Amino acid sequence: MTIGGPVTNALLYLNNVSVAFDGFRALNGLSLSIDHAEMRAIIGPNGAGKTTMMDVITGKTRPDAGEALFEATHDLTRLDEAAIAQLGVGRKFQTPTVFDMHTVEDNILLALKTDRRPFPVLFSRRTRQEKERIDALLERVRLTGSRDRLASELSHGQKQWLEIGMLLAQEPKLLLVDEPAAGMTDQETADTADLLREIAKTRSVVVVEHDMVFVRDLGVKVTCLHEGSVLAEGSLDAVSSNERVIEVYLGR
Amino acid sequence: MSRYRFLDGAGLLFLAVVLSMAVLIPASNLLLPPDSALHVPDYLVPLLGKYLAFAMLALALDLVWGYCGILSLGHGAFFALGGYAMGMYLMRQIGSRGVYGNPILPDFMVFLNWQELPWFWLGFDHFWFATMMAVAVPGLLAFCFGWLAFRSRVTGVYLSIITQAMTFALMLAFFRNDMGFGGNNGLTDFKEILSFSVQAQSTRAALFAATALALAGSYLLCRWVVTSKLGKVVVAIRDAESRTRFLGYRVENYKLTVFTLSAMLAGVAGALYVPQVGIINPSEFTPANSIEAVIWVAVGGRGTLVGAALGAFAVNAGKTWFTGVLPSLWLFALGGLFVATTLLIPKGIVGAASDLLGIRRKSDLPAGPSALASGAPAEPTPAE
Numbered sequence: 001m002t003i004g005g006p007v008t009n010a011l012l013y014l015n016n017v018s019v020a021f022d023g024f025r026a027l028n029g030l031s032l033s034i035d036h037a038e039m040r041a042i043i044g045p046n047g048a049g050k051t052t053m054m055d056v057i058t059g060k061t062r063p064d065a066g067e068a069l070f071e072a073t074h075d076l077t078r079l080d081e082a083a084i085a086q087l088g089v090g091r092k093f094q095t096p097t098v099f100d101m102h103t104v105e106d107n108i109l110l111a112l113k114t115d116r117r118p119f120p121v122l123f124s125r126r127t128r129q130e131k132e133r134i135d136a137l138l139e140r141v142r143l144t145g146s147r148d149r150l151a152s153e154l155s156h157g158q159k160q161w162l163e164i165g166m167l168l169a170q171e172p173k174l175l176l177v178d179e180p181a182a183g184m185t186d187q188e189t190a191d192t193a194d195l196l197r198e199i200a201k202t203r204s205v206v207v208v209e210h211d212m213v214f215v216r217d218l219g220v221k222v223t224c225l226h227e228g229s230v231l232a233e234g235s236l237d238a239v240s241s242n243e244r245v246i247e248v249y250l251g252r
Numbered sequence: 253m254s255r256y257r258f259l260d261g262a263g264l265l266f267l268a269v270v271l272s273m274a275v276l277i278p279a280s281n282l283l284l285p286p287d288s289a290l291h292v293p294d295y296l297v298p299l300l301g302k303y304l305a306f307a308m309l310a311l312a313l314d315l316v317w318g319y320c321g322i323l324s325l326g327h328g329a330f331f332a333l334g335g336y337a338m339g340m341y342l343m344r345q346i347g348s349r350g351v352y353g354n355p356i357l358p359d360f361m362v363f364l365n366w367q368e369l370p371w372f373w374l375g376f377d378h379f380w381f382a383t384m385m386a387v388a389v390p391g392l393l394a395f396c397f398g399w400l401a402f403r404s405r406v407t408g409v410y411l412s413i414i415t416q417a418m419t420f421a422l423m424l425a426f427f428r429n430d431m432g433f434g435g436n437n438g439l440t441d442f443k444e445i446l447s448f449s450v451q452a453q454s455t456r457a458a459l460f461a462a463t464a465l466a467l468a469g470s471y472l473l474c475r476w477v478v479t480s481k482l483g484k485v486v487v488a489i490r491d492a493e494s495r496t497r498f499l500g501y502r503v504e505n506y507k508l509t510v511f512t513l514s515a516m517l518a519g520v521a522g523a524l525y526v527p528q529v530g531i532i533n534p535s536e537f538t539p540a541n542s543i544e545a546v547i548w549v550a551v552g553g554r555g556t557l558v559g560a561a562l563g564a565f566a567v568n569a570g571k572t573w574f575t576g577v578l579p580s581l582w583l584f585a586l587g588g589l590f591v592a593t594t595l596l597i598p599k600g601i602v603g604a605a606s607d608l609l610g611i612r613r614k615s616d617l618p619a620g621p622s623a624l625a626s627g628a629p630a631e632p633t634p635a636e
Binding site for chain 1: 501
């Protein structure tokens with residue numbers, strides 16, 4: 001933070017972020033800026049730093065250097081995962097991670113934006129507004145018919161959607177979505193792209209994805225990472241015709 | 253909270269059994285003539301009372317292990333601390349009837365040539381104070397221990413090892429005479445509790461009834477916790493800790509809450525145990541005791557509460573019988589039981605029985621993964 005007003009109007013602002021693990025530079029002067037209600041696709045080969053970037057944004061990993069600001073005022077490098085989540089950053093993991101031993105409905109209930117402290121939670125009772133919120137979210141991720149089933153009984157694609165539903169229940173301002181199309185059928189992939197596009201009308205979404213068909217489907221600005229920093233940025237066509245990107249993806 | 257009923261069939265049955273024991277066993281022991289077929293013999297009353305205290309300890313352990321995935325191998329320490337608090341009260345009640353006839357100092361202090369009561373013994377001549385301490389001391393220890401451990405994100409087998417180290421350290425400390433808790437011999441030779449002779453059969457019957465009521469109360473409390481929204485968060489932590497964290501829950505605070513509550517329950521169990529067995533000494537802190545408690549819960553069925561209590565009762569009844577018949581083989585039998593449970597009925601007796609009967613309402617029993625040390629559940633692994 002600098003004195004004399006925010007340095008940026010972006011929702012998420014990463015400036016020159018570096019992270020090293022045992023000498024391996026996972027992020028190397030990464031700078032990235034995401035606007036309000038923007039959807040961005042992040043691509044890059046394995047080891048490019050995509051997951052580490054998400055770890056930095058969500059407070060799981062502390063950067064060695066650089067700035068990470070949310071809404072220009074919150075320094076993400078000083079907050080823990082819970083605080084960042086409460087600020088309005090939702091994260092979907094690469095492998096769908098839901099609460100297997102809870103019903104679909106309870107999965108959403110636990111994600112709803114409410115007081116997160118143990119004692120208020122202990123004494124809380126589900127209100128009618130919460131019930132309505134849950135109904136609406138289940139409808140949106142097409143799981144109304146499965147609300148009483150255990151999450152462990154869902155198919156892979158349904159779990160992905162349940163997790164997206166849980167993210168929405170948090171009412172985040174920014175959603176970080178790691179490979180949402182992995183392991184999905186073509187139809188599910190297309191539906192997921194629709195869902196994400198709709199979400200991005202009101203919220204910012206960052207999608208990390210390997211599936212180029214899916215990225216094309218999203219039709220948004222693309223950032224290509226390589227060796228921990230930004231290699232190219234722009235439309236998918238512009239990025240994929242970039243010589244250095246081709247070199248990185250196809251080998252030299 | 254539509255999916256979780258506060259009391260299910262098994263819970264109601266459990267409460268009915270425990271509450272009828274609270275009435276029928278003392279009544280049979282005190283009112284029926286000794287030659288009656290339904291008479292509960294004198295020796296059996298404190299023995300069953302001991303089992304019930306162990307069942308309470310098992311409930312406490314199930315709350316942290318079965319529901320929150322924290323495998324504590326040191327819960328015996330909280331039980332023993334509660335026991336010591338009660339033991340200190342009982343020592344003070346001896347008064348001048350001790351061997352040395354000192355009205356203030358317990359015998360072991362006179363023997364050690366101590367001139368006055370250490371400050372930490374003050375207040376223990378009051379029953380209410382001792383009862384409060386039986387809850388507060390284990391709770392405070394669990395809070396401090398948990399605050400450090402959970403904040404540093406110590407989980408899984410590492411956490412289990414340091415809980416074990418905690419009880420071992422306390423055992424060594426309590427063995428020392430200058431700790432002021434009677435050293436090796438501990439506290440014993442009790443005379444009265446609340447002015448009733450601890451040897452009197454009526455007092456023993458009353459202690460039995462009190463333990464049964466406390467067990468029923470603890471069950472209701474645990475059930476209330478696990479069926480609340482906090483209970484759901486706790487199970488969520490057990491099954492996907494980082495998912496819970498990224499939803500905005502401070503996992504360490506939840507673990508700390510449940511761990512501290514559990515330690516307090518264990519303390520109450522210890523306080524009820526001591527007047528019935530008539531002695532508390534540092535061997536109650538032995539790591540093996542805590543491990544045995546884990547076996548009770550595993551055998552009965554973790555994450556079921558009823559199963560934990562049942563397991564404590566069954567294994568201890570087995571122990572009493574076995575150590576009478578083949579004392580040298582008991583430890584082998586216990587180990588064999590643990591291995592057999594893990595391999596054959598990973599969900600324990602209650603889990604297996606309800607699967608068998610097909611009455612398991614899926615969401616009523618959030619049965620965990622079968623691996624015993626599931627303190628570290630499958631976490632999403634970063635790809636890079």
